[in-house]
Ligand code: ADP
């Protein structure tokens with residue numbers, strides 16, 4: 035293929051809504067040997083639908099109270115699944131109680147959210163969170179079985195829990211895969227690039243997406259915290275690999291969308307963010323795909339292979 039100059043390469047990228055930051059090097063893109071993709075919001079749209087929202091009725095809490103807590107907890111969160119949960123609660127006629135006192139609301143990265151509601155410690159999040167705080171063990175077998183089934187079917191599963199009471203609600207959500215995801219994975223693999231997936235979600239949800247986009251299960255890593263993503267990326271980087279302008283060593287690209295992806299984006303040889311994602315992810319990245327279209331990954335790698343290295 036005809037080589038292009040660096041400036042022409044940058045212009046071509048910009049025209050396609052691919053923002054390449056100052057220090058990033060186009061020719062390093064030509065040496066990408068591994069592309070690591072985040073799941074939620076990257077391979078998927080991050081637009082969730084509620085499939086199941088169950089009240090666990092062997093507790094002191096009514097369904098109404100469980101939904102109110104859910105809405106109070108998810109209201110302040112910007113996670114892709116939060117707004118959908120709030121809407122689902124409101125669809126059942128719940129009004130977020132204005133008199134409730136919510137204090138100390140905080141995000142538990144890769145796990146969920148917690149706050150004091152009228153002085154009572156409340157949690158919404160995944161199984162990992164509820165195992166860590168010792169509530170999952172006490173969940174009845176029938177509910178556990180149901181949640182595990184949802185998870186193995188590829189759903190993103192979560193729970194609502196109250197300190198001193200236990201788990202009072204459970205839910206299962208689905209997310210849609212980006213239409214171009216499978217084609218992108220195939221195109222990259224066809225060019226000899228290894229494609230991997232990292233996610234904070236469960237193994238079931240991760241395998242379901244991996245199977246649909248064509249990423250082998252042995253290249254999928256699930257239930258990761260932000261620092262696990264970071265450590266994974268640094269562990270697969272070429273030894274001594276730097277962002278050096280002229281270095282010809284094999285490169286690792288990581289593409290993510292969330293606040294949680296920031297550390298992994300910044301440690302990758304080439305960090306890519308989705309334009310629809312969190313501002314922090316964009317700040318940490320070398321490249322932003324403005325329209326969040328994964329096709330552009332294939333495009334920039336091809337472009338990188340064509341860019342002439344000019345030594346000044
Ligand atoms: P990913 O790595 O796939 O982008 P995240 O790291 O953002 O996912 O989140 C990991 C998991 O933590 C989610 O799949 C979900 O189970 C749980 N989680 C995170 N935030 C929330 C929240 N606000 N409410 C419920 N669950 C959450």
Ligand code: MG
Nearest residue numbers: 072074075292
């Ligand atoms: Mg994500």
